[in-house]
Amino acid sequence: MTQKQAHRRYMKLFVPAMAMYLLSMFGISFARKNATMPEPLLYGLAFIPAVFILIWIWGHMRYITELDEYLRGLQVRAIMFGMAVIMAFSTVWGLLEELAAAPAVPIFFIVPGFYFAYGLAYVVIGKRAGIRGGYL
Amino acid sequence: MKNRLKVLRAERDWSQAILGEKLDVSRQTINAIETGRYDPSLPLAFKIARLFECTIEQIFEDNQGEENAQE
Numbered sequence: 001m002t003q004k005q006a007h008r009r010y011m012k013l014f015v016p017a018m019a020m021y022l023l024s025m026f027g028i029s030f031a032r033k034n035a036t037m038p039e040p041l042l043y044g045l046a047f048i049p050a051v052f053i054l055i056w057i058w059g060h061m062r063y064i065t066e067l068d069e070y071l072r073g074l075q076v077r078a079i080m081f082g083m084a085v086i087m088a089f090s091t092v093w094g095l096l097e098e099l100a101a102a103p104a105v106p107i108f109f110i111v112p113g114f115y116f117a118y119g120l121a122y123v124v125i126g127k128r129a130g131i132r133g134g135y136l
Numbered sequence: 137m138k139n140r141l142k143v144l145r146a147e148r149d150w151s152q153a154i155l156g157e158k159l160d161v162s163r164q165t166i167n168a169i170e171t172g173r174y175d176p177s178l179p180l181a182f183k184i185a186r187l188f189e190c191t192i193e194q195i196f197e198d199n200q201g202e203e204n205a206q207e
Contacts, residue, residue, distance in 0.1 A: 003162040067162075068161040068162050068165050070169075070176075129173070130164065
């Protein structure tokens with residue numbers, strides 16, 4: 001599989017997964033505001049958008065395995081940076097919450113926080129490697 | 137690691153994209169190998185050697201070996 005094919009395959013999964021995530025989020029938020037629902041049902045509904053995020057994460061991991069060895073190495077370096085940022089933040093903030101009563105940050109923000117740090121790292125790593133856009 | 141990939145490619149009048157296609161890797165990967173920013177894995181080095189009908193040693197220069205010999 002060429003790099004372009006891998007990228008196209010990733011986008012084919014990413015776009016509908018994100019569209020379904022947004023739709024389900026809006027749908028569930030609307031339903032919650034306009035109807036009283038039992039707690040077990042809310043738990044079940046909360047899983048629906050999560051499934052689309054999990055599908056997207058799986059698609060991203062598959063995309064990385066489909067890249068060639070050099071591009072995969074760049075991706076792994078960016079992922080390591082993203083993980084380091086999120087682990088450092090969660091350690092520091094977690095201790096601040098425990099010891100200094102800092103306001104709690106919802107764990108939901110781990111994924112967007114990771115992807116933000118990873119994306120920034122990939123821009124820098126990609127630029128250094130002479131990659132100008134095109135690939136994630 | 138120094139290598140003769142650019143010379144071998146130029147001899148055949150191939151672009152980096154064409155060589156990438158033949159080796160099933162990206163143009164960026166070919167560029168990184170040619171400029172010495174990336175050392176290919178052993179399977180990719182064998183693939184390159186097979187494509188150009190050379191041995192790996194004829195394409196890639198073992199700098200570490202030279203350094204060890206000088207010591």
